Amino acid sequence: xxxxxxEALKTFDFGTPLSDVEAIDDAALAAxxxxxxxxxxEQRLIAxxxxxxxxxxKDYVCRKLALVxxxxxxxxxTSLLSSAENSHLARHALERIPGxxxxxxxxxxxxxxxxxxxVGAIGSLGVRGExxxxxxxxxxxxxxxxxxxxxxxLSLGLIGGNESAEALQTxxxxxxxxxxxxxxxxxxCAESLLxxxxxxxxxxxxxxxxxxxxxxxxxxxxxRGLLTCAEV
Numbered sequence: 001x002x003x004x005x006x007e008a009l010k011t012f013d014f015g016t017p018l019s020d021v022e023a024i025d026d027a028a029l030a031a032x033x034x035x036x037x038x039x040x041x042e043q044r045l046i047a048x049x050x051x052x053x054x055x056x057x058k059d060y061v062c063r064k065l066a067l068v069x070x071x072x073x074x075x076x077x078t079s080l081l082s083s084a085e086n087s088h089l090a091r092h093a094l095e096r097i098p099g100x101x102x103x104x105x106x107x108x109x110x111x112x113x114x115x116x117x118x119v120g121a122i123g124s125l126g127v128r129g130e131x132x133x134x135x136x137x138x139x140x141x142x143x144x145x146x147x148x149x150x151x152x153x154l155s156l157g158l159i160g161g162n163e164s165a166e167a168l169q170t171x172x173x174x175x176x177x178x179x180x181x182x183x184x185x186x187x188x189c190a191e192s193l194l195x196x197x198x199x200x201x202x203x204x205x206x207x208x209x210x211x212x213x214x215x216x217x218x219x220x221x222x223x224r225g226l227l228t229c230a231e232v
Contacts (some may be wrong), residue, residue: 062089126155157185160192
């Protein structure tokens with residue numbers, strides 16, 4: 001059945017009945033309980049990406065690799081990051097594959113791609129909570145492209161921690177930074193620090209955003225944060 005499903009995948013396209021590849025779905029479920037099934041399925045999916053399959057077939061494969069993929073799948077997924085058609089779901093898979101290989105692929109894309117594809121890769125680093133990418137994201141805060149700066153700031157906020165907070169606070173002093181994005185990132189950092197019971201560090205961020213020079217909504221958020229710090 002699985003052989004037939006992968007044969008059907010070669011001609012899979014929009015409108016193709018999902019029942020044609022149902023055996024692949026079943027194998028993906030079984031893979032959670034059986035390492036051998038997982039390894040075999042992953043290798044079959046990787047091989048499929050190397051064939052001339054349709055955009056929809058590649059998207060389907062990426063969704064399955066998000067479930068069963070390992071470092072072995074990273075090169076095949078990386079090859080799709082520069083494709084406007086398939087980059088989104090390739091990133092979706094790389095966000096979920098543990099290990100440095102996937103993180104490195106996204107970090108490389110975040111610095112080497114351009115436009116929306118670059119912004120997407122930057123966002124994926126934030127989704128992963130990739131602390132090792134803080135240096136890369138910090139350097140992107142100095143870019144001229146406002147979309148890149150905003151994406152980097154928001155990803156640093158998702159990653160959180162003292163290092164991200166320091167990078168964002170430094171960026172606040174730069175006239176080229178998108179202050180709204182930096183503020184959003186700092187508030188996210190403060191929330192993550194607060195969840196870790198690091199109230200002193202969180203309070204320092206909230207205090208820096210509570211001054212009269214900040215917009216009213218920012219001051220309100222900072223005040224609420226300070227009150228929460230006092231209650232912890």
